[in-house]
Amino acid sequence: MGFFRMPQLDLSWLGLRLEASSPWLLLLLIGASWLLARVLTQTYIFYRTYHHLCDFPQPPKWNWFLGHLGMITPTEHGLKEVTNLVATYPQGFMTWLGPIIPIITLCHPDIIRSVLNASASVALKEVVFYSFLKPWLGDGLLLSDGDKWSSHRRMLTPAFHFNILKPYVKIFNDSTNIMHAKWQHLASGGSARLDVFENISLMTLDSLQKCVFSFDSNCQENPSEYISAILELSALVTKRYHQLLLHIDSLYQLTCSGRRFHKACHLVHSFTDAVIQDRRRTLPSKHEDDVLKAKAKSKTLDFIDVLLLSKDEDGKELSDEDIRAEADTFMFEGHDTTASGLSWILYNLARHPEYQERCRQEVQELLRDRESTEIECSCAVFLRDDLAQLPFLTMCIKESLRLHPPVTVISRRCTQDIVLPDGRVIPKGVICIINIFATHHNPTVWPDPEVYDPFRFDPENIKDRSPLAFIPFSAGPRNCIGQTFAMNEMKVALALTLLRFRVLPDDKEPRRKPELILRAEGGLWLRVEPLSTQ
Template identity: 70%
Template sequence: MAPDGLSLVSATIIPKDMFFYNLLKPWLGDGLLLSAGDKWSHHCCLLTPAFHFEILKPYVKIFNKSAGIMHAKWQCLALEGSTHLDMFEHISLMTLDSLQKCVFSFDSNCQESPSEYIAAILELSALVVKWQEQIFLHMDFLYNLTPNGWRFHRACNLVHNFTDAVIQERRRALISGGSHDFLKAKAKAKTLDFIDVLLLAKDEDGKQLSDENIRAEADTFMFEALGKSTPTNGFSECQFPRILTDSVCYETLQLLPTWDDLAQLPFLTMCIKESLRLHPSVTVIARRCTQDVRLPDGRVIPKGSICVISIFGIHHNPSIWPDPEVYNPFRFDPEIPQKRSPLAFIPFSAGPRNCIGQTFAMTEMKVVLALTLLRFRVLPDEEEPRRKPELILRAEGGLRLRVEPLSAGSR
C-alpha cells in the first residue's frame, strides 16, 4: 500500500532523503536530482521542454551512429576470435558517446580513444560507491583528507571545467548571433542540444537559469544516464532466448530505426520492460516525510519518517508477478488487459519526482537493441552472474555475453 499512498503526495511533503544524496552535491550541485521545494519545481518546469519529442527526434540519428561505432568494434573483435564481451563496458562507452553529442554537441570519439572527461565521470561514479560504504568519512572535511577525497575533487574539477567551457562558448554564440536567429538556425538544422534548451529557457517572469544551474543540470543528466545507467543496464540485461530474438528481428527486419519506426516495435518494447522489471537499474528509493502522511488504509506515516521503497521487491512480488524470476515479456503485452496497479512497475521511480529523462532512455534502448539484433546473435554466457546493488544494480565482475555477427542472408 505504501507506494500507492506516497505517490499521491506532493514532492514537497515527501522530498528525497539526503543521507546518501548529499555525497553527490560536490559533483552535481543543486540540479534536478538533488534540489527540493520551489527550486526543484522551477527547474522541473524549465527542463521539461528539453525532453519534448521534437527535441528527442534528431537524437535517434545520434543513437544510430553511436551504435554503429560499437558494432564495428564488435565485428573486428569477432574476426580476431573474441566473441565473449563485457556488455557493461561497451554499452557504457556507447551511452557516453551518445550523451556527449546530445547534451553538448561534442564528439569525443570515446569509443575509439581515451577521453579525460569520460574517465573522470567513471571515476566519480566508482568513488561515490566507495564513499557511501565508509560512513565515518561522510563528513566532507574528513573525506577531503583521504587519497580518494583528493581524487574525487580532482575529477569533479575536470568535469566542471569541461561543462563550464561548453556553456561559456555557447553563451557567446547566443549573444553574438542573437537568441532568436541562433535558435532558428539550430532548430532548422535539427542540432538543438540539451545545453541550447537550457540557455534559451525562461520562466513566466522572463528569468533564465544561471550558468551554475545549467552546469548542475548538465552534470546531473550525465550522471543519471551513466551513473544510474538506465540505458546501459536495461540494454545489458536483455538476454533474450532465441525465439524472442527471432521475433524482435522479424519486427525490425525492414527498419533502420527512426523516431516514427519506434512505435512499430511493440515486442521489442515488451522485452525491454521485462528486462527492467527483472533487473531495475535503481533498486531502492528513499523519501522523508515533512508532515504526517495518511495512507489509503488509514495508517499514518509520522512526520520525520524515512520511507524506503524497494523497487526490486515490488518488481519481484509474486502476488503481482506470477513466477517473478522468469523472463516473460508477454506480461507487458498491450493487447492483454492488465489488472495490476500502475505502480507495480516503476523502473523510473514514480510520482512527482520520477525520472524526467525516461523517454530519452527508452528511445536509446529501442534503437540500439533493434540495430544490435539485426546485426548480431546475442547469447548469454554459461553462468548467470550475481547481481550487486551499487549506484545501480550491476552484474558482479561484469555482464559477459557472446555475440555472433549475422550475415545479410541469415537475417
C-alpha cells in the first residue's frame, strides 16, 4: 500500500536551498503575522475613533475630498462663520481637514473643562503651527512640554509674584507717557487719526524691554534693530502659516523669507545672549534671597535677574539657552497679545462714549488729590493699590477681551482618550481646538453675545457663571503665566489714555483678522482728541 507524500515547498526561486527553507519560512510567517496584526490593530483603532467621532455633529462638507477645508478662514467672514456655527452647535462640532484628518472644536465651558483641566502631560499643545516658532523661541514655556515644561513653570512662577510686578507699574507709566507725547504732537491741530495697534505695539515692546532686560532702546522715538527684528519675525511666521508649501522646513530655508527669518533670529538671540552674559558677570555672589530683596528694594529686579537666580528642587539652575528661550518667549507673547487687547478696548470704548466717560470719571476721581498723574502701585498691600480701585474700567477691559479675545483659539492633542461630561469621548491623538472666540460668543452662555456690555462682569452677575466662560488667558495647568502682568499694563495704559484723550471711532469700520493674535485688516484706526484742547 503506497503512502501519499505531501509536496515540499519549493523556495528555490528565492535562492534558498531545501535545508534552509524551514527557518526562512518561519521568518516569513512571523513577518506576515506581524503585518496582519498591525493592519487589524490600525483597523480597530480607526473604527473605534470613527465611532467616537460620529457622536460629534458636523456642518455640511464641501465634498468628500476637501471636507471642511477653507470653511473657516482667518478673515472677518471667517469669524462670522464661527459665530453662526456656535449658534447652531453650542456644545461644539467636528470638521474634516481634507478626507482623513478630523478636528474637534469645543466652545462651551462645560465641555472644554475636561480638556483644559487635564494635566499638561495628557493635553499636549498641538505642534504643527507652533513648530514654526521653534528656531526663534526654543524650548520656552510656550513650546516645551513634559517634565521640562513642569520644571520651568515652577521655576518661573516667582517672576510673576506681585512683589516683582509692583515696580513694573512705573515702567508702564513711563512707556505710556512717551506714546502720549507722540499723540499730543500729532493731534496739535485738534485731533489725529492713527493706527492704535501699531502705536501700542511699540509701546508694549518698549515696556517689555525694560521689564525683561532693564534696557531702554528708545524704540518709540527712534528705530531699534532688535525691536524691528521681533516685529519681522512675527510677520514672517504669520505669512508662512498661510503658504502650505513653505510648511516644509527644507523648502522654507531656501526662500527669501526663510533667510530673513534666520537673520532676524540670529539678531534677537545675539541681543539676549549678550544681556545674559553681561548679567552673569555682574551678578553678586550672594544668597538668592539677599539678592532678590536688595534688587526689589532698589526697584531694579527684572525678568533676566529672576531667571538667573531660579533653581529647581535639586538646586539646578537654568542654562543660558533655557534663559534665552524664556526671555524671547516672554518678549514674543507679551507684546502682541497686550497690544491687541488694548487696541480693541479703545475701539469698543470709542463706539460707546457713555462707558468711556464713566471710565474717565473713575480715573479722575482716583487721582483727584494727586500732584502726579501717574498710576501708582506702591502700597504695602497689592490688592489695595490704584489698579484695584478701578472696578468699572476693569469691567470694560474684561468685556472687550470677551468680545475681541487677543488669542482666538488654542489647540491640544491628547495622549489618551478624554471623556466629556455628557459621555462623549475625544479619541486619543485627535486634534482638539478650544475655540476661545466661539466660547465668548456662545449665545447659550452669553445672552446677546455681539453686544458690548461691561455690566456682564459686575460682581453680582458673575456669581453663577462658569469660570471657563471667560478664558482670554486660557485656563488650567497651561494658562498664561503673565496674565497679571498684562492686565496691569492694560489698566495703566487705558487709565492714562482716557485721562488725556477722548477716543473716537474712525469713519470706516475695521474688519477683524485672526492671525497669531486678533488684528484688523490694514490696521485698527481711531481718532484721538487731547482733552486739554476742549
